[in-house]
Amino acid sequence: MIGIKFSPDRLIQSLIKGLPNPKWSKQHNMAYILNTKDNLGIIFITFKGVVWINYNRFLTNKPINTNNDEVDVEWFRKRKTVPDYRLCPEDYLLKLELKKYANSTVRTYVGFFEMFINHYKEKELNTINESDIRAFLQKLIHRKVSNSYLNQAINAIKFYYEVVLGMPNRFYEIERPRKESKLPIVISKEEILSIINNTNNIKHKCIVELLYGSGLRRSELLNLKLNDVDSKRMLLRVESSKGNKDRQTLLSKTSLSHLRLYFAEYRPQVYLFEGRNGKKYSGASVLKIVKIAAEKAKIRVRVTPHVLRHSFATHLLESGTDLRQIQVLLGHGSSKTTEIYTHVATNTFESIKNPLD
Known part of the structure; x- marks a missing residue:
């Protein structure tokens, strides 16, 4: 059952009578009322704008991610800020820490949430309503920010009210930008080889070869350890990639x-690619390696690790590899994500005769 406990109030009592078959428990x-998904939705609609409802107990809790690097929020607490700058609440930082969010996510959420609360510096957080949030998002839209930027801002705000304060669906009807459908940028095999040949040294060469030859994300390359290379089976083990999933890909x-x-030559100790201090190689360095090599190779498009x-x-799809196998190698959770490559593979169009010809 769904129990509804409240302080005496005639309006709430009246609204409860309109719920499906409500009963009273003396005990x-x-x-x-009966605990069903539909009834939870009815309760939300009935009391929206009237009272806060805490029904976290009825929602499935996501498992805590235990495989991320150690979360570092201490520097947010100790940093120097300008006068009158409103800092992220301590309970916000604590929740990010307890849930073991990735450090990149922590920085993104804190940055966006502080931007939001400093926009409403004179308002208490619990007095900010949906209209205020829409006005803030409208300001971002007028700055012509990307859809991704806007979605990150929404996520950071929702995290405070829905996760930190436990107010589910607080901004249920906040409009998100329509999802963009952009084709991936792809370069030819000849251009790939030219980029590899224009790297500065053996370390840079290996980085570019693994990004392409194993289909790695930049973060996955940086997290590779020495024992992730399986030379006997010619496979590369990718641990805790996007979505906290492990997979194996080609070597x-x-x-x-x-x-x-x-x-x-380099004798790395823990990670396959390490910086001068023996720690993980930086993402900025990988991006720079790819960019400089592509410029030397005179590639016309902007080349990134994701390209x-x-x-x-x-190229796998063009050579006849099954789409499902490519999905596994890339670590995509849905085949729909992998299907985007059918829109750029040349063999999709080879069988079609051009009407001009």
């Missing part, structure tokens, strides 16, 4: 031979 001193013979040369991943998937 628990509260009203109650090319070319990459393996170059990795052995790289290891003999290499897109090219890996598209």
Whole structure:
């Protein structure tokens, strides 16, 4: 059953009578109705704008991610800020810490939420309503920010009211921008080889080869450890990738031979690619390596690590690899995500005769 406990109030009592078959429990001193998904929705609609409803107990809790790097929120607490700058509430930081969000997510959420609360510096957080949030989002739209930027702002705000304060669906009807459908940027195999040949050293060469030859995301490449390379089975183990999922992907013979040369020269200790201090290599460095090599190779489009991943998937599809196998190699949760490559693969169009010809 769904128990409804409240302070005496005629309006609430009247609204409860309009719920499906409400009853009164003398034992628990509260009203109650049958616990169904539809009834939870009816309660939300009935009391929206009238009272706060806490029905977290009826919602499935997501498991805490235990595989992320140690969450670092201490620097947010100790940083120096300008006078009159409104800081992120301590309970917001604590919830991010307890849920073990990725450090990149923590920085994003704190940044956006502080931007939001400093926009309403004179208002108490619990007095901010949906109209205020829409006005803030409208300001961002007028700045012509991207849809991704806008969605991140919404997520950071929702996190405070819905996760920190436990007010489910607080901004249920806040409009999100329509999802963009952009085709991935893909370059040819010849251009890939030209980029690899224009890298500065064996370390940079291995980085580019793995991004393309194994279809890795930049973060996945940075998290690779020495024992993730399986030279006997010619596979690469990718742990705790996007969505906290493990997978295995291809390891090319070319990459393996170059990795052995790289290891003999650089002697990494823990991570496959390490910086000067022995810690994980930086994402900015990887981006710079790809960018400089692409410029030397005179590639006309802007090449990023993700362009290499897109090219890996598209070239596999063009060579006849099954879409389901590509989905597994990329670590996509849905086949719909992988299907985007059918829109750019050349073999999709080869069988179609051009009407001009």
